[in-house]
Amino acid sequence: MDLLGFARGPALKVALAIFCVGVVWRFVGFALLRLRRDLNKPRVSLLGSWAGGLVTVGSRSWPHPEFIGRTGAGEALGYSYHIGLFIVVLLFEPHIVFLGSLFGFTWPGLPSSLITLISVLTLTLFLAVLFRRVTNPVLRMLSNFDDYFSWFITALVLVTGLAATAHIGAPYEKLLAWHILSVDGLLVWFPFGKLMHAFYIFPSRAVNGALLARKGAVS
Amino acid sequence: MSDATGAFAADIAPEQAKTPEDRVAGAMRSFAQEVGALSAFRLESCIHCGICADACHFYIATEDPQYTPIWKVEPFKQAYKREASPFAPLYRALGLKRKVTADQLVQWQHLLFDSCNMCGRCSLICPMGIDVAALIEQARHAMFEAGLAPKELYQKAAHQRSTGQPEVSAEPYRAQLLAIGKRFGVEVPLDKPEADVMLCVPRTDIEHYPSAVAALARVMQHLGISSTFRSDGLVAENYGYYAGGQSWQREISLRLIEQAISVKAKTLLVPECGHAYTALRWEAADLYGKPLPFNVRHVTEFLADELQAGRLKLAQAATGKTTFHDPCQLVRKGGVNEAPRALMKALGIDLHEMKNHGGFSFCCGGGGGVLDIERAAPLRYRTMENKLREIDDTGAGTFLTSCSDCRRTFDDAKAHFSWNKTPHSLLELVANNLISAGSRT
Numbered sequence: 001m002d003l004l005g006f007a008r009g010p011a012l013k014v015a016l017a018i019f020c021v022g023v024v025w026r027f028v029g030f031a032l033l034r035l036r037r038d039l040n041k042p043r044v045s046l047l048g049s050w051a052g053g054l055v056t057v058g059s060r061s062w063p064h065p066e067f068i069g070r071t072g073a074g075e076a077l078g079y080s081y082h083i084g085l086f087i088v089v090l091l092f093e094p095h096i097v098f099l100g101s102l103f104g105f106t107w108p109g110l111p112s113s114l115i116t117l118i119s120v121l122t123l124t125l126f127l128a129v130l131f132r133r134v135t136n137p138v139l140r141m142l143s144n145f146d147d148y149f150s151w152f153i154t155a156l157v158l159v160t161g162l163a164a165t166a167h168i169g170a171p172y173e174k175l176l177a178w179h180i181l182s183v184d185g186l187l188v189w190f191p192f193g194k195l196m197h198a199f200y201i202f203p204s205r206a207v208n209g210a211l212l213a214r215k216g217a218v219s
Numbered sequence: 220m221s222d223a224t225g226a227f228a229a230d231i232a233p234e235q236a237k238t239p240e241d242r243v244a245g246a247m248r249s250f251a252q253e254v255g256a257l258s259a260f261r262l263e264s265c266i267h268c269g270i271c272a273d274a275c276h277f278y279i280a281t282e283d284p285q286y287t288p289i290w291k292v293e294p295f296k297q298a299y300k301r302e303a304s305p306f307a308p309l310y311r312a313l314g315l316k317r318k319v320t321a322d323q324l325v326q327w328q329h330l331l332f333d334s335c336n337m338c339g340r341c342s343l344i345c346p347m348g349i350d351v352a353a354l355i356e357q358a359r360h361a362m363f364e365a366g367l368a369p370k371e372l373y374q375k376a377a378h379q380r381s382t383g384q385p386e387v388s389a390e391p392y393r394a395q396l397l398a399i400g401k402r403f404g405v406e407v408p409l410d411k412p413e414a415d416v417m418l419c420v421p422r423t424d425i426e427h428y429p430s431a432v433a434a435l436a437r438v439m440q441h442l443g444i445s446s447t448f449r450s451d452g453l454v455a456e457n458y459g460y461y462a463g464g465q466s467w468q469r470e471i472s473l474r475l476i477e478q479a480i481s482v483k484a485k486t487l488l489v490p491e492c493g494h495a496y497t498a499l500r501w502e503a504a505d506l507y508g509k510p511l512p513f514n515v516r517h518v519t520e521f522l523a524d525e526l527q528a529g530r531l532k533l534a535q536a537a538t539g540k541t542t543f544h545d546p547c548q549l550v551r552k553g554g555v556n557e558a559p560r561a562l563m564k565a566l567g568i569d570l571h572e573m574k575n576h577g578g579f580s581f582c583c584g585g586g587g588g589v590l591d592i593e594r595a596a597p598l599r600y601r602t603m604e605n606k607l608r609e610i611d612d613t614g615a616g617t618f619l620t621s622c623s624d625c626r627r628t629f630d631d632a633k634a635h636f637s638w639n640k641t642p643h644s645l646l647e648l649v650a651n652n653l654i655s656a657g658s659r660t
Contacts, residue, residue, distance in 0.1 A: 028305070029306070033254065036255055040501050040504040060346055066579040137282075192309075200264045208261070208342070218556070
């Protein structure tokens, strides 16, 4: 079996298995902990509470006007590279073919040249994010191995993907193998680190938003 | 000791002495008892974006990264990952998370107490929606069990737990209450066997703002509401809440709960005291172990209801250009946003809101027990400057609030900065502008 066969064969299967089991365990692991009932009389009904939670899912997507002056630029940077990643992962034709083989359906993609441009932009934003993390005193203090490794493995996927599409540095098959191996690595790392926020973000906003709404407080 | 932003040694009372091992064991025991699915989810969700720093007035004033709210729970995040998270065995086996040490806990006393008002502003900015303030409150519980609550809070909580008063007073509060009634010419209902509304009082009002105590009694009398204070459950404040001593918080709350039940009260009325509202309205039932058999209302909520029902009529108050400070525990953490504004509207007040108001208001700087912590004063003053600027920027000549601790904090700032504003009580303004039935204004 050659490297490419290994990358998209057994390595991918193992990585997907670790990803799925890990993600489920990460949820189950804390969901099994005790959940204390709030006995204090709510200000709004249960339905009102959860409506507040749903509103928070949307409203926290962008800072409240009171905060935007201090956080707008940082959040814009964060959202920009996330949007870039989504476009590259979901709208690049070869990715659509691969994802189609997993999900059983496909969707229209964007031209390769546009995807390449977006990839380069996204990679640039990635570098800016790293620069900000190491130069901003707050971010530098909060950062640990998880932050840097999660950045590294995601950036590696982007770099190898760009190299493969641009045929830079090695034969295409070898570059593709390295790209898929980096994706395998990302899938393996995913449940262990902060990449899990992809699954946590909406439930986390909803739960905390519902609890604030229960008190009639702004969220 | 240190300057405003440096590291501090632990500041504890002699009776809090413990070995380092016992400190860690106490903190971890509390942590293990408290960490449930909800707090675990919050700890799991943090992406280290640091955005919460930009909501915290301690960080905004100093730009010191250690005041980043989520950093204030770092030892407990570390303990969670190592001891209770889904991959805890992996963290331990690979040595990825070290054990929390007593030195770490000592270092964090300053971050969890001196530099956090538990105001909850950080909980509104997190893009993951994490209620950081709730985590900080749990961390305070662990610090208390580690014997690391600041001595002022610990001693006041201990005194309140055993005597009902947070500190020794020249005269017992009961006697002071009656003296206030006499001085202001109002009947103070005390120790009635039954009443629809049970009243309690901030010790801050007894000691510093007796006119606010008289105002509460006057408004109740005016409305003809059957109400009473109770000698065995007088004080609204709960220093157990501030100090992080949950069992003490429970005992202190129980004094009021038991008295309210004994007089068959339909409502326990929280006076102008923000954290008393959080402790009684949003935490007491959990500590009591079952829903409370009465409603808990803040006095502004209660009066706004009376206003809406047409039983309370108010004259126009000639306060000129006025601004209002929203106490964090009432508004941001308690949802009491509209009631004070309804009262101010009925009083015909020309309200000029601060740049950050309502749920987004900056804390006065004294909340969370910070006003009581002596060594925290330099940092508190530095933090307050932004708030005072916002108040000044409204151009208002009159400054109102509805929490006596906030009022006390602003009065303290007035003396410290030679500030030209005096914080006034909204309740007192209501009491001074009551319209009697049948009269016309």
